Amino acid sequence: xxxxxxxxxxxxxxxxxxxxxxxxxxxxxxxxxxxxxxxxxxxxxxxxxxxxxxxxxxxxxxxxxxxxxxxxxxxxxxxxxxxxxxxxxxxxxxxxxxxxxxxxxxxxxxxxxxxxxxxxxxxxxxxxxxxxxxxxxxxxxxxxxxxxxxxxxxxxxxxxxxxxxxxxxxxxxxxxxxxxxxxxxxxxxxxxxxxxxxxxxxxxxxxxxxxxxxxxxxxxxxxxxxxxxxxxxxxxxxxxxxxxxxxxxxxxxxxxxxxxxxxxxxxxxxxxxxxxxxxxxxxxxxxxx
Amino acid sequence: xxxxxxxxxxxxxxxxxxxxxxxxxxxxxxxxxxxxxxxxxxxxxxxxxxxxxxxxxxxxxxxxxxxxxxxxxxxxxxxxxxxxxxxxxxxxxxxxxxxxxxxxxxxxxxxxxxxxxxxxxxxxxxxxxxxxxxxxxxxxxxxxxxxxxxxxxxxxxxxxxxxxxxxxxxxxxxxxxxxxxxxxxxxxxxxxxxxxxxxxxxxxxxxxxxxxxxxxxxxxxxxxxxxxxxxxxxxxxxxxxxxxxxxxxxxxxxxxxxxxxxxxxxxxxxxxxxxxxxxxxxxxxxxxxxxxxxxxxxxxxxxxxxxxxxxxxxxxxxxxxxxxxxxxxxxxxxxxxxxxxxxxxxxxxxxxxxxxxxxxxxxxxxxx
Numbered sequence: 001x002x003x004x005x006x007x008x009x010x011x012x013x014x015x016x017x018x019x020x021x022x023x024x025x026x027x028x029x030x031x032x033x034x035x036x037x038x039x040x041x042x043x044x045x046x047x048x049x050x051x052x053x054x055x056x057x058x059x060x061x062x063x064x065x066x067x068x069x070x071x072x073x074x075x076x077x078x079x080x081x082x083x084x085x086x087x088x089x090x091x092x093x094x095x096x097x098x099x100x101x102x103x104x105x106x107x108x109x110x111x112x113x114x115x116x117x118x119x120x121x122x123x124x125x126x127x128x129x130x131x132x133x134x135x136x137x138x139x140x141x142x143x144x145x146x147x148x149x150x151x152x153x154x155x156x157x158x159x160x161x162x163x164x165x166x167x168x169x170x171x172x173x174x175x176x177x178x179x180x181x182x183x184x185x186x187x188x189x190x191x192x193x194x195x196x197x198x199x200x201x202x203x204x205x206x207x208x209x210x211x212x213x214x215x216x217x218x219x220x221x222x223x224x225x226x227x228x229x230x231x232x233x234x235x236x237x238x239x240x241x242x243x244x245x246x247x248x249x250x251x252x253x254x255x256x257x258x259x260x261x262x263x264x265x266x267x268x269x270x271x272x273x274x275x276x277x278x279x280x281x282x283x284x285x286x287x288x289x
Numbered sequence: 290x291x292x293x294x295x296x297x298x299x300x301x302x303x304x305x306x307x308x309x310x311x312x313x314x315x316x317x318x319x320x321x322x323x324x325x326x327x328x329x330x331x332x333x334x335x336x337x338x339x340x341x342x343x344x345x346x347x348x349x350x351x352x353x354x355x356x357x358x359x360x361x362x363x364x365x366x367x368x369x370x371x372x373x374x375x376x377x378x379x380x381x382x383x384x385x386x387x388x389x390x391x392x393x394x395x396x397x398x399x400x401x402x403x404x405x406x407x408x409x410x411x412x413x414x415x416x417x418x419x420x421x422x423x424x425x426x427x428x429x430x431x432x433x434x435x436x437x438x439x440x441x442x443x444x445x446x447x448x449x450x451x452x453x454x455x456x457x458x459x460x461x462x463x464x465x466x467x468x469x470x471x472x473x474x475x476x477x478x479x480x481x482x483x484x485x486x487x488x489x490x491x492x493x494x495x496x497x498x499x500x501x502x503x504x505x506x507x508x509x510x511x512x513x514x515x516x517x518x519x520x521x522x523x524x525x526x527x528x529x530x531x532x533x534x535x536x537x538x539x540x541x542x543x544x545x546x547x548x549x550x551x552x553x554x555x556x557x558x559x560x561x562x563x564x565x566x567x568x569x570x571x572x573x574x575x576x577x578x579x580x581x582x583x584x585x586x587x588x589x590x591x592x593x594x595x596x597x598x599x600x601x602x603x604x605x606x607x608x609x610x611x612x613x614x615x616x617x618x619x620x621x622x623x624x625x626x627x628x629x630x631x632x633x634x635x636x637x638x639x640x641x642x643x644x645x646x647x648x649x650x651x652x653x654x655x656x657x
Contacts, residue, residue: 002423006409013411076407080417083371084424085397085472088390284391288374 003081003091007098011064017102020060024110027051032114040128042199044118045135048111049142049198053191059171061103061146065153066166068095069283074161088287092280096154103146111139134202137262141201141269145191148269151276158279158287189268197260206262321385322346323476323506324370328379331365331530339365341530342379347523352502354521354538355510356626362530363510364404367478371401383476397425400469404481406461410454414445414464417453418471425472432471439467444493459490466497477507483516495520514623526629533633541625550598550617552584556610564608571604573597582613 011017028048035044051057067073069092082091119130152174156166181190324347331340340362347353357363368374370381372390381388386395408417415436422432440446443463448456456464462482469477482498483491498507498520511517517524517538524541526534534541554561561582568577568586574597575587586601588594605612 002420006412006420010409010411076409078368078373079401079403079407080409080421080468081424082373083396083399083401083403084421085393085426086424087393 001094003086003094004098004101007095008101011098011102016060016063017106020057021106021109024051024057024106025113028110028114032118035125037124040126041119041130042128042202044125045111045115045130045138045202046195046198048114048118049138050195052107052111052146053142053195057106058149058191059167061149062153062156062170062174063163063167064099064102065096065150065155066157066160066170067163068099068154069157069287073163088284089280092154092276092283096151096276096279099150099154100147103150104143107139107143107146128203130202131205133206134204137206138198138201141194141262141265142198144266144269145194148273148275149191151273151279155275155279155282158282194265200258200260201262321382323349323351324381324383324508326366326370326379326381329366329369329376329381330378331362331369331374332377338530340369340376343527343530343532344379345525345532345535347506347508347525349506351506351523352498352521353506353508354517354524355508355527356512356514356517356524357510357527358512358630361512361527363527364480366527367401367480367508367510370478371396371399397472398474398476400472400474400477402462402465402469402477402479402482404484405458406465406468408453408461408464408468410452412453413451414440414449414453414456414467417464418467421468421471427472435473436467436471439470443467443497458485459487462486462490462494466494470501475505477501477505478510479507480510481512482509483511483513491516514626526626528630528633531633534629541629550586550588550601550615552586552601552605552615553613554582554584554605554610555613556582556608560608560610564604564610567604567608568601571597571600574601 028051031047032044035047039047052061069077077091082088115135153166153170156170157163160166160169178190178192182192182196184190184193186193324345326346327344329340329343330338332338343362343366355363355366365374369376370383370388372388372392372395375390383395384398386392386398388395412420418436418439419432422436427435440449443466445460445463445467448460453461453464462485466479466482469479479498482494486494495516498509501507502520502522509516509521521538523536524534524538525532526541554564556564561579565577565579565584568574568584573589573593575589577587578585588597602612
């Protein structure tokens with residue numbers, strides 16, 4: 001625990017995490033302001049998560065993992081920590097845990113406030129229905145993907161002494177593969193596809209019951225109410241309401257993700273946490289300092 | 290670096306006097322040596338041989354100087370003992386426990402001070418030592434007073450509220466010394482403890498080694514012979530990855546040729562030349578070399594050495610020369626060390642021929 005706290009303190013004391021936290025918060029607020037009037041809630045929230053799952057924060061997460069036992073840090077780790085009575089497995093787990101908590105912290109710091117503002121503020125954007133459990137599941141899935149990327153960075157950091165080589169390798173191998181997989185719209189293996197399908201997850205109920213619609217209002221009453229509203233609008237010269245905006249661009253093909261299953265996604269990325277196990281094994285049995 | 294003049298000799302490290310020996314189970318082998326290596330070998334990338342079939346023992350309770358030129362393999366050997374690196378072949382034991390990357394029981398018995406230690410710069414000295422104490426699983430009630438005493442003892446109280454990144458080289462070394470003592474280990478491995486220190490800080494470190502050496506085994510890896518001369522009781526000499534000597538300090542000095550005497554004279558060139566000619570005719574003198582005003586005489590060890598030297602001195606007087614200094618080859622660590630290295634170079638091929646037989650028939654450590 002002492003080691004985890006030390007690692008956490010080291011991470012938050014460093015420029016990389018501070019810059020990342022500040023940058024992601026700023027980017028998300030700019031996103032919120034930029035799309036304030038346009039994007040419905042689910043797409044807006046998915047846009048907040050875009051930098052984490054696609055670019056550029058994705059790269060920061062890989063760097064965090066790869067730098068844990070690479071580059072200039074190796075000497076500090078060897079001289080100051082691993083020459084003391086702790087096992088390498090303890091070090092790997094503590095180091096990973098601290099980074100996982102940091103990733104979670106930065107993610108929530110950047111996404112949560114903007115999401116709350118975006119959902120609860122009275123925005124002129126088209127109405128949307130983001131469910132609470134949909135948001136929880138969506139965030140959970142995104143964080144698990146980030147943790148699996150962190151583990152991949154960890155593994156590369158153990159395999160290659162230079163942190164930069166590990167990061168570059170991750171970028172030049174992972175991104176093309178990620179992009180290729182995205183063409184098949186496989187949310188289970190491609191974070192890009194997952195980000196595209198995220199609005200579907202956010203709009204569904206996953207464990208809470210569906211809320212009851214206003215049943216006391218009969219269809220006749222609703223039709224009458226609609227006619228009355230249209231009459232009043234015509235009388236006062238107010239503009240007719242716009243039809244719901246069709247979602248375009250990165251999130252345009254939501255129909256392709258209508259069968260998205262968060263459990264499958266979680267299991268799929270949870271499996272890549274195996275990279276952490278492999279990193280621990282290699283650090284334990286193979287790596288010299 | 291902050292001056293150590295005011296601190297003078299180090300305050301007594303409290304643990305030296307009051308330390309409790311670690312549990313017997315932790316210490317392991319109670320009778321054996323503190324360190325034992327057997328055919329320890331480390332080859333990097335199948336290219337660089339850092340440690341080459343090194344077998345040696347460090348007895349308990351000694352201050353052991355680990356000598357060798359830069360790149361001899363001293364630091365690698367220490368890192369192998371700590372389990373920071375894995376041996377390519379052979380094995381190492383500390384108090385009977387086998388060393389390895391996950392041998393926490395071994396590292397609990399070792400206090401390590403690296404060369405130019407790298408510490409987390411964002412922490413303060415107390416915080417770093419507290420972390421080290423926690424890694425040694427020391428309870429807070431033991432840890433905190435001990436750290437406070439150590440900070441005082443190494444003279445870092447004045448900078449206790451500063452970040453480590455702001456400390457000078459000397460202060461970092463002292464912090465490293467304190468860190469190596471937090472766990473109160475019975476074995477200290479200090480790699481170049483006086484590197485980069487000013488004379489006062491160096492004096493401080495050497496005095497501390499003498500103090501600590503009364504209650505622990507200390508291994509100091511260095512290439513600074515003067516340090517070894519002052520504080521070590523035993524010495525190991527490493528050259529090109531091999532341990533070419535391991536034993537008491539006195540034994541190493543004895544290995545020097547004892548038949549040479551160095552004279553430094555003052556006088557005219559003519560008198561010096563005349564002296565050199567007359568010297569050749571003296572009985573008991575095997576050979577004599579002159580270089581400027583220095584004369585090196587090789588005395589026949591089988592003869593009457595005192596009588597021979599008396600005649601030489603008489604000759605100096607007769608030649609109207611002034612004797613500035615006279616020095617025997619015995620007792621100079623530097624000479625002994627250099628001679629060992631020279632012998633090692635000369636016998637390198639012989640050792641290569643002997644090595645397989647040695648490895649096959651002799652499992653224990655050997656002294657070259």
